[in-house]
Amino acid sequence: xxxxxxxxxxARLIVEPDFRDAVRGDGAAALPGPLxxxxxxxxxxxxxxxxxxxxxxxxxxxxxxxxxALLPLTCALLRPARLAREVAAFWQAxxxxxxxxxxxxxxxCDFLARRELRSVYLAExxxxxxxxxxxxxxxxxxxxPQSVRFQHDPVRLLGTLAxxxxxxxxxxxxxxxxxxxxxxxxxxxxLVDAVSPLARYDRAHAADLxxx
Amino acid sequence: xxxxxxxxxKLGVGLAYQAPLAPLLAAAGPELDYVEVVPDILWTDLGxxxxxxxxxxxxxxDALEQASRCRPVVAHGIGLSIGSAGAFDAAHVAQVERxxxxxxxxxxxxxxxxxxxxxxxAPMNVGITLPLARDRQSIELLVPRIRTVQQRVPVPFLLExxxxxxxxxxxxxxxxxxLNTLCRESGCGLVLDLHNVxxxxxxxxxxxxxxxxxxxxxxxxxxxxxxxxxLDGFYLDAHSDxxxxxxxxxxxxxxxxxxxxxxxxxxxxxxxxxxxGNARITxxxxxxxxxxxxxxxxxxxxxxxxxxx
Numbered sequence: 001x002x003x004x005x006x007x008x009x010x011a012r013l014i015v016e017p018d019f020r021d022a023v024r025g026d027g028a029a030a031l032p033g034p035l036x037x038x039x040x041x042x043x044x045x046x047x048x049x050x051x052x053x054x055x056x057x058x059x060x061x062x063x064x065x066x067x068x069a070l071l072p073l074t075c076a077l078l079r080p081a082r083l084a085r086e087v088a089a090f091w092q093a094x095x096x097x098x099x100x101x102x103x104x105x106x107x108x109c110d111f112l113a114r115r116e117l118r119s120v121y122l123a124e125x126x127x128x129x130x131x132x133x134x135x136x137x138x139x140x141x142x143x144x145p146q147s148v149r150f151q152h153d154p155v156r157l158l159g160t161l162a163x164x165x166x167x168x169x170x171x172x173x174x175x176x177x178x179x180x181x182x183x184x185x186x187x188x189x190x191l192v193d194a195v196s197p198l199a200r201y202d203r204a205h206a207a208d209l210x211x212x
Numbered sequence: 213x214x215x216x217x218x219x220x221x222k223l224g225v226g227l228a229y230q231a232p233l234a235p236l237l238a239a240a241g242p243e244l245d246y247v248e249v250v251p252d253i254l255w256t257d258l259g260x261x262x263x264x265x266x267x268x269x270x271x272x273x274d275a276l277e278q279a280s281r282c283r284p285v286v287a288h289g290i291g292l293s294i295g296s297a298g299a300f301d302a303a304h305v306a307q308v309e310r311x312x313x314x315x316x317x318x319x320x321x322x323x324x325x326x327x328x329x330x331x332x333x334a335p336m337n338v339g340i341t342l343p344l345a346r347d348r349q350s351i352e353l354l355v356p357r358i359r360t361v362q363q364r365v366p367v368p369f370l371l372e373x374x375x376x377x378x379x380x381x382x383x384x385x386x387x388x389x390x391l392n393t394l395c396r397e398s399g400c401g402l403v404l405d406l407h408n409v410x411x412x413x414x415x416x417x418x419x420x421x422x423x424x425x426x427x428x429x430x431x432x433x434x435x436x437x438x439x440x441x442x443l444d445g446f447y448l449d450a451h452s453d454x455x456x457x458x459x460x461x462x463x464x465x466x467x468x469x470x471x472x473x474x475x476x477x478x479x480x481x482x483x484x485x486x487x488x489g490n491a492r493i494t495x496x497x498x499x500x501x502x503x504x505x506x507x508x509x510x511x512x513x514x515x516x517x518x519x520x521x
Contacts, residue, residue: 003297003349004330011329011338042345042381051378051415054446055340058377062339096337102256136267137258186270 005032006039013047014055015095023047063091066101067108071129073161074112077122086112106133121157121167124150128158128177135181146179154191218401220368220433220474221318222508223284225500227493228451229276230482236490237279243497246284248477249276251311251320252291257304259335266307273314280315286434286475287312287320288403292361294371295326295344300357302364309365319433319474321370321403324354324394343376346383346390351397358398370433372403375411375449388426401433401472406462407449407479411440414447420458424466432470437463437500438479439488451481453488454496463500468507476500 009031012019022030024047028040035043046052064087068075075083090111096104109130112122131146150157153173160167174194181187224245227237237247254276256267276285291304308320325341344350361369373391385393395402404427406420413420439453455463455478467476478496480488 003353007297007326007329007342008331008336010342011336012331014338014340014342015336038382045381046378049378050445051376054377054444054448055342057444058340058448059338066339095331095334096339101337102258136256 002034002036002039005035006043009035009043010046013043013052014059017056020047020052020056059096060091063096063101063104067105070102070105070133071108073125073158074109074122074129076161076164077119077125077167082117086115086117102133102137106130106137109133121152121170124148124152124154124157125161128154131177131179132187135179135187148177148179150175150177218368218431218433218472220401220472221284222473223286223318223475224504225497226286226475226477227497228288228477228479229279229285230480230485231272231275232482232485233480234275236485236493240494240497243494243501244283245501246286246475247276247279248286248288248479249279249315251287251289251308254311255307257291260301260303265303276315284318285315286477287315287317288372288477289320289322290327290341292322293326293328294322294354294357294361295324295350296328297326297353298328298330300360301328302360305361305364312365312367317367319368319370319401320365321372321401321434323374324371324391325374341374343374343378343380345380346385346387348384351390351394354394355398358394358400362399368401368433370401370403372405372436373408375405375408377415377446379416386426388423392426392428392431395428395431402427402431403434403436404429404432404466404470405436405438405449406459406466407436407438407440407455410456410459410462411447411449420462421465424462429466429470430472432466433472433474435463435466435470435473435476436479437476450484451479452484453480454492460499464503467503473507476504 013023019030023044027044031040031043067087078086090108094104094107109126112126127148131148134144135146151172151174152170154175154177157167157170160170176192176194178190178192179187225243226246226248227233227240227244229237229247229249237244254269254272256269258265258267279285287308289308292301294300311317312320323341325343327338327341329336329338358369358371371394373387383390391402394400404424406424409420409423412418413423437455437459438449438451439455440448440450441452442448463476467473478493478500480493
């Protein structure tokens, strides 16, 4: 039992700077039990070890790397400084609980959406990447259809970001992207213009989707 | 208690699979004998309570099935967290076995560390391998788990010595004693990561060669080599470069002394592929291959040498 508490505290020393600082300041008194005297002594020593900070750097790099891999366009749109601020605020409230970090990426999408950041394209890019992750997550089960409403040309917007460039003056194009996925096939997106839907979708169907 | 003799096929020189290295793998010649893969990249793990828990990655599966048609594929996992006090993840082991049947791993390995802890009722994934106390308590936690892995995945199982940027103070055993004891009592083999040894030695100020000399090298089933980089006063096991000279020296001493060695694997993260360059990677693979071939030569009896002179 105490080994479990020891490992939890060791992990928290890396993940939670406030906890690390409390242990540095208050010693064993800041440690939750049950711990043996040896375990408590070890944790207090480790809290003051420079190597712990290196582990935190590596931990943040790993966790950020997962978000960048799963949400590449959103991360590119936010730019490094803003991304770092938002990620830090997100991590403050969200311990790294998930195994694959796909659920964490979805939570980060919801977190960003709630922040209502001033960015012309963020809501659309975020919704697109969130829908993609939902399709990935549902790969083995019944796949709920995903539709993402765009106000700007998604081909231009997403293509520019995917090419590593910042989108500027993307022309308006009210439309829907409809995402589907069959079995372990790649995600397939279809663009449905609000004004002139693709031939494969009749107007009534498109209108239903727009109203959804 | 002595462990049964470790029996691995003599594969030779391997390269750790990363998607950006795919062109190099496709073009590699006889200097490359096998591919090592982190099996965890072949699936998405949605967590222990999810149903289904694992989603296979089609692109990764296709790439590895293609690779396995040309060369053996060896698995080196990151997801087991075998040292976690909270729970042993039997479903993860079953997932490894499922992929062993698919890709035919001749052996598989993971890290002698933990990265999963619990906070409240929720799992916490630190995402980096954290050290275990080199105590009897850790041995007793690990041995039954290793035996379970051995029962459920019917090929040799190895654990890799960990890199650590802080050590756990007041351990009952030094690192060689801990590794020797664990291998002897559990029957698992060792992935001797010489770059980890070198990194730890540089950061904590000990003699890497002396540590390796204390190991019972018959337990070593695989050797890892890599390059690293400096950051904030630490030398990192960053897999960011070719093999540095001190690691070559360690390898030259160690390789011929490991009678049960199955292979030597070069690890490089894919994001460093362009900056390191194909030519330098290939040169290291060829040098590894030459060392491997040399180590496989039967020792020439002294009498024969004397007669030849």
